[in-house]
Amino acid sequence: MMARWQLITIIIGLYLAITLGIGLRAGKRASKSVTGYVAGDRSFGLLVMYFIFGATMFSAFAFLGGPGWAYSRGAAAFYILSYGILGMAPWYWVGPRAARVGRRYGFVTQAQLLVGRFPSRPLTALMAVLTVLAFIPYITLQMRGAGIVIEAVTDGHIPLWLGAGMAYGIVIIYVLSSGVAAVGWTNTFQGIVMLVIAWTLGIYLPMRMYGGVGAMFTEIAAQRPELLTSPGLTATGESWSWGGYSTAILVSAIGVSMWPHLFMKAFAAKDEDTIRRTVVLFPTFQLFLIPVFIIGFAGVLFPESPGEPDFILPFLILRSDLPALVVGLFCAGALSASMSTGDALLHAGASVAVEDGIRPFRGLDDRQQRVLMRWLVLAMGAIAYFFALYEGVSLVVLLLSSYGIIAQFTPPLLSALYWKRATTPGVMSGLLAGSAVTLFFFFQGHLRPLDLHEGILGLLVHIPVLVIVSLLTQDPNPGQTEEFLRTAQGSARSTA
Amino acid sequence: MNVRWVRRGAALFFLLFVLAVTWPGMLPFNRIHPLILGLPFSMFWIALWVFCSFLVLLLVDRVEAGARKEDE
Numbered sequence: 001m002m003a004r005w006q007l008i009t010i011i012i013g014l015y016l017a018i019t020l021g022i023g024l025r026a027g028k029r030a031s032k033s034v035t036g037y038v039a040g041d042r043s044f045g046l047l048v049m050y051f052i053f054g055a056t057m058f059s060a061f062a063f064l065g066g067p068g069w070a071y072s073r074g075a076a077a078f079y080i081l082s083y084g085i086l087g088m089a090p091w092y093w094v095g096p097r098a099a100r101v102g103r104r105y106g107f108v109t110q111a112q113l114l115v116g117r118f119p120s121r122p123l124t125a126l127m128a129v130l131t132v133l134a135f136i137p138y139i140t141l142q143m144r145g146a147g148i149v150i151e152a153v154t155d156g157h158i159p160l161w162l163g164a165g166m167a168y169g170i171v172i173i174y175v176l177s178s179g180v181a182a183v184g185w186t187n188t189f190q191g192i193v194m195l196v197i198a199w200t201l202g203i204y205l206p207m208r209m210y211g212g213v214g215a216m217f218t219e220i221a222a223q224r225p226e227l228l229t230s231p232g233l234t235a236t237g238e239s240w241s242w243g244g245y246s247t248a249i250l251v252s253a254i255g256v257s258m259w260p261h262l263f264m265k266a267f268a269a270k271d272e273d274t275i276r277r278t279v280v281l282f283p284t285f286q287l288f289l290i291p292v293f294i295i296g297f298a299g300v301l302f303p304e305s306p307g308e309p310d311f312i313l314p315f316l317i318l319r320s321d322l323p324a325l326v327v328g329l330f331c332a333g334a335l336s337a338s339m340s341t342g343d344a345l346l347h348a349g350a351s352v353a354v355e356d357g358i359r360p361f362r363g364l365d366d367r368q369q370r371v372l373m374r375w376l377v378l379a380m381g382a383i384a385y386f387f388a389l390y391e392g393v394s395l396v397v398l399l400l401s402s403y404g405i406i407a408q409f410t411p412p413l414l415s416a417l418y419w420k421r422a423t424t425p426g427v428m429s430g431l432l433a434g435s436a437v438t439l440f441f442f443f444q445g446h447l448r449p450l451d452l453h454e455g456i457l458g459l460l461v462h463i464p465v466l467v468i469v470s471l472l473t474q475d476p477n478p479g480q481t482e483e484f485l486r487t488a489q490g491s492a493r494s495t496a
Numbered sequence: 497m498n499v500r501w502v503r504r505g506a507a508l509f510f511l512l513f514v515l516a517v518t519w520p521g522m523l524p525f526n527r528i529h530p531l532i533l534g535l536p537f538s539m540f541w542i543a544l545w546v547f548c549s550f551l552v553l554l555l556v557d558r559v560e561a562g563a564r565k566e567d568e
Contacts, residue, residue: 081516081542085549089510092556213534221528222534228528228536231519246518252515273561280557283550290535290543 004324011328012150015335018487019186020170022198025180026185030123031099037179037352038108039267048184049278051191052265052344054285055083059341063194063334064145064313066289071294072309076240082249084286087256092279095490096272096416104487110263110413111356111443117416117484118424121360128357128429129261134402135349139384142342143168147388149334152314153327164388167335171343171383172404176374180268183343190336195288197333202213202291205298207432208320220300227300243450251455255407261348350376401442406456410432411466417488420481434462499563504555513545
């Protein structure tokens with residue numbers, strides 16, 4: 001008779017093999033060019049875009065951290081449920097605009113769009129540096145998530161270093177060979193796995209433990225009512241502030257679509273309708289956070305507790321005597337969440353580093369760019385793997401603060417696409433001022449008024465600086481600006 | 497339906513959404529009972545807005561797609 005952990009390992013192995021197969025196959029159709037590697041020849045259809053946005057946005061943080069938050073901080077987790085579509089809805093109009101200029105001028109990254117409107121080499125370098133800085137802790141967390149899950153469900157037979165190494169070895173192989181096409185098609189598979197498993201477990205666990213979702217919440221309401229109303233608790237168990245909760249929703253909504261690995265997919269979409277429909281369908285993916293939170297709440301009244309709240313999901317799964325098959329599938333779901341975000345990050349990080357950080361300063365031909373991107377995928381993977389093995393709490397904190405930085409990309413990008421009077425010095429000084437204020441309040445958290453998120457404080461300085469400096473300076477090339485905005489607007493009158 | 501009005505309506509809807517899930521708009525709805533579909537009311541309230549976003553965006557897309565066709 002096979003040991004339980006061996007059966008689970010086989011399921012995980014199967015899942016990884018399928019993912020690898022899909023990833024390698026995907027690249028066969030993509031052209032051998034930078035546009036092919038970074039933007040998938042601008043050919044992604046609705047199905048792929050839907051799952052890219054869904055599966056990429058909801059990472060290991062949502063799949064493992066979401067239940068962890070619901071379990072330890074209660075309704076504080078509801079902020080994660082609130083912001084997704086708020087951030088995506090404007091994309092219905094912004095996305096097609098970005099895609100039009102991307103097609104016309106050949107952009108494949110966010111900074112290229114920005115610099116296409118505001119020519120400045122320091123600006124592209126700044127964007128590249130901020131992107132890579134925000135990505136490294138993010139990738140590290142995804143790798144750790146994968147390693148932890150595998151270690152937990154195999155009773156430690158496959159330790160963290162090996163589990164994370166296997167999962168991300170596979171990610172790196174398919175990202176290296178197939179570029180964004182692999183990211184797209186594997187995310188489709190991973191997205192389906194995530195959705196099915198979250199909904200199944202979210203209904204199954206409370207049924208098994210309490211007799212139903214309503215019965216579970218009735219019991220929690222009787223014993224721990226403070227967990228069920230916003231803004232919930234802080235990590236240390238005190239009440240969270242409304243200021244902190246509300247601005248966490250705001251800064252996430254403002255920043256979410258500006259994450260380079262998501263924004264860049266506007267350039268990968270086949271046509272404008274695909275982008276629009278992706279936005280329309282997005283809420284249906286987002287609702288999968290409901291079962292994810294239910295899973296976390298299911299652990300609240302459990303007599304034992306895991307060492308760390310983030311492990312509540314594997315902890316519950318392992319202690320509720322579930323069949324090995326269910327445990328294996330859960331693990332596949334968690335790996336999907338981790339890998340679907342990790343692959344997009346590695347790919348986008350390397351693309352941005354080459355396109356925005358190196359190419360503007362040193363001439364590279366198409367082939368050299370692709371070679372360099374692959375080396376950088378490897379390098380970023382290696383750095384993140386190193387941190388994943390020797391990491392402390394600081395990375396989680398870094399990730400949360402990177403949202404504040406990413407939110408600072410919103411004013412320049414919106415100005416580039418909509419505001420005629422914006423100038424290069426205006427955008428540059430706004431971005432610098434906003435990032436500086438965000439970082440200052442990140443390190444001096446106790447100085448924040450009303451517990452407001454540092455990213456919101458950054459924006460409160462960023463936007464006036466952008467507007468005032470723009471109005472005080474002149475656009476050196478108004479003809480070019482007009483042309484750019486006309487392209488963004490497209491031919492259709494209704495997009496005015 | 498007029499594209500301009502639908503856009504204004506959508507903008508208004510998402511503005512109300514923001515207000516309804518943050519302080520102070522959330523306060524009147526921030527309660528446990530009644531449980532709806534088994535969920536605490538506070539959680540159901542947010543999920544309801546997410547679901548309504550889907551309906552609003554479907555409407556927006558219908559109207560915008562119609563207007564784009566007329567243009568061509």
